[in-house]
Amino acid sequence: MATIEAAPIAPRARPADWLGRAATFCYLAIAAGQLLFVLFILLYYYPSTLTGNFARWNDKPLIIGFVEGDTSGNLFFAVHVLMAAVITFGGLVQLVPAIRSRWPALHRWNGRLYLVSALTLALGGLWMTWGRGTWLTITGGAGITLDALLILGFAAMAWRSARARRFVEHRRWAIRLFAVASAVWFMRVGYMVWGLATGGAGIGKAMDGPFDIFLAFANSLLPLAVAELYLRAGAHGTPRARGGVAALLTVSGVAILAGSAGAWMVMWGPYI
Numbered sequence: 001m002a003t004i005e006a007a008p009i010a011p012r013a014r015p016a017d018w019l020g021r022a023a024t025f026c027y028l029a030i031a032a033g034q035l036l037f038v039l040f041i042l043l044y045y046y047p048s049t050l051t052g053n054f055a056r057w058n059d060k061p062l063i064i065g066f067v068e069g070d071t072s073g074n075l076f077f078a079v080h081v082l083m084a085a086v087i088t089f090g091g092l093v094q095l096v097p098a099i100r101s102r103w104p105a106l107h108r109w110n111g112r113l114y115l116v117s118a119l120t121l122a123l124g125g126l127w128m129t130w131g132r133g134t135w136l137t138i139t140g141g142a143g144i145t146l147d148a149l150l151i152l153g154f155a156a157m158a159w160r161s162a163r164a165r166r167f168v169e170h171r172r173w174a175i176r177l178f179a180v181a182s183a184v185w186f187m188r189v190g191y192m193v194w195g196l197a198t199g200g201a202g203i204g205k206a207m208d209g210p211f212d213i214f215l216a217f218a219n220s221l222l223p224l225a226v227a228e229l230y231l232r233a234g235a236h237g238t239p240r241a242r243g244g245v246a247a248l249l250t251v252s253g254v255a256i257l258a259g260s261a262g263a264w265m266v267m268w269g270p271y272i
Ligand code: HEM
Pocket: 041, 060, 061, 062, 063, 064, 065, 080, 081, 083, 084, 085, 087, 088, 118, 121, 122, 124, 125, 126, 127, 128, 129, 134, 144, 145, 147, 148, 151, 181, 182, 184, 185
């Protein structure tokens, strides 16, 4: 005779994981946009830099770029653009969960390379900004300096927590590091999204308008804030909070796709 105890218990319906799906969509949008950036760096900067034809950098508008006779400045620029492709591609690889679980050695070595390129870009970038004087406005210089300091701080935290095998904490610092290490790319995408949406309102002729000032800091602080909301919603968010962050990630992903397409058409594609 069937008893109450033996009656099959219907599995409780799990709420759809919208947060996870939205995060995957947002990651794929970022990956599409960053791969376009990597493609531009590989096709524009790699051939000229690796063949020593540094003068070719200046075919594209830059603040300083190549300067005849400035050996150290040119070398810093060369290392910077070579490492730019390494960090951008490496960051995308590092965030794929299947790679982390199936090939942990690849994750560890790519992680070390990522940290070295983060340090090189942040310290070299600081020298190019203040040592070589590559800045258009003091606000722009301050914004990218803040980004460099965040990269250095978060890289240290991601490295320390990995060494101590505190992997939950490591994942959090690594996601924050990815957000701020992608700031220069977010800035280019941000200009394009804003340009498409408003026709360029608040962008000054000398990059000194209200939108330029906002984006100088928002390029690192905005992705960092979104990453923080995602981490908090994922760890202990109510269903409402998780739904809200899922919506935010979806909208961000759509904006990133539009901005990346614009950046390719205006900033990268025409130069290769
Ligand atoms: C960490 C990720 C970074 C990436 C992927 C990256 C990428 C690049 C690329 C591709 C360029 C060549 C300019 C272009 O074609 O748009 C460049 C130039 C430059 N970057 Fe970075 N960068 C990063 C971080 C930084 C940081 C943290 C600073 C400053 C603290 C910085 C300062 C500079 C400067 C001063 C230039 C020269 C700009 C010019 O002469 O016009 N970069 N960077």
